[in-house]
Amino acid sequence: xxxxxxxxxxxxxxxxxxxxxxxxxxxxxxxxxxxxxxxxxxxxxxxxxxxxxxxxxxxxxxxxxxxxxxxxxxxxxxxxxxxxxxxxxxxxxxxxxxxxxxxxxxxxxxxxxx
Amino acid sequence: xxxxxxxxxxxxxxxxxxxxxxxxxxxxxxxxxxxxxxxxxxxxxxxxxxxxxxxxxxxxxxxxxxxxxxxxxxxxxxxxxxxxxxxxxxxxxxxxxxxxxxxxxxxxxxx
Numbered sequence: 300x301x302x303x304x305x306x307x308x309x310x311x312x313x314x315x316x317x318x319x320x321x322x323x324x325x326x327x328x329x330x331x332x333x334x335x336x337x338x339x340x341x342x343x344x345x346x347x348x349x350x351x352x353x354x355x356x357x358x359x360x361x362x363x364x365x366x367x368x369x370x371x372x373x374x375x376x377x378x379x380x381x382x383x384x385x386x387x388x389x390x391x392x393x394x395x396x397x398x399x400x401x402x403x404x405x406x407x408x409x410x411x412x413x
Numbered sequence: 414x415x416x417x418x419x420x421x422x423x424x425x426x427x428x429x430x431x432x433x434x435x436x437x438x439x440x441x442x443x444x445x446x447x448x449x450x451x452x453x454x455x456x457x458x459x460x461x462x463x464x465x466x467x468x469x470x471x472x473x474x475x476x477x478x479x480x481x482x483x484x485x486x487x488x489x490x491x492x493x494x495x496x497x498x499x500x501x502x503x504x505x506x507x508x509x510x511x512x513x514x515x516x517x518x519x520x521x522x523x524x
Contacts, residue, residue: 332511341417341500341514342457355511389456396510399445404456 303405322390330396419515436501445504
């Protein structure tokens with residue numbers, strides 16, 4: 300079975316642009332979470348979605364938004380990109396999104412802002 | 414104060430050595446605890462969950478001390494393939510399954 304898949308793998312943007320990152324969870328998993336990992340730091344939580352509803356939101360500005368589709372795939376959108384948005388964006392899926400459920404990560408999208 | 418704090422290392426140990434990593438967490442309401450492993454420029458991978466009674470998986474032993482808000486990972490008989498960054502991870506249990514990661518501890522096992 301395929302694991303969590305993310306696209307694109309790499310992306311280069313300039314300040315002020317917007318970006319859409321995509322994620323397909325493990326088959327059968329209904330919850331998707333997004334994390335941002337800046338070089339030298341651990342991943343930081345951005346959003347969790349379960350059954351197309353936002354279940355949790357981290358401490359990120361409104362420029363960050365996300366949604367989940369009926370097939371449980373998800374998109375992360377970032378508007379008005381800043382240099383500080385350069386990071387590895389990770390998507391993780393879990394079966395039901397319940398507390399304590401192990402999360403399985405995709406390979407990530409490496410976003411560079413010039 | 415950070416939600417999860419770890420010694421960033423690096424830890425450089427010879428093959429066959431035993432190495433221990435520690436971390437502390439700040440929120441006493443935290444409910445779930447994990448160790449993840451992350452190889453350079455790769456995604457984090459779940460190594461093991463951590464239970465109050467302590468748990469072992471082969472050469473890896475994890476311990477949780479809720480009173481001290483302290484989590485540990487012990488690796489016995491280190492292998493070259495154990496070289497990676499080890500991330501201490503905590504879930505607050507407030508409804509969302511959002512994980513709080515430490516900055517990670519870098520381990521290099523030397524031949």
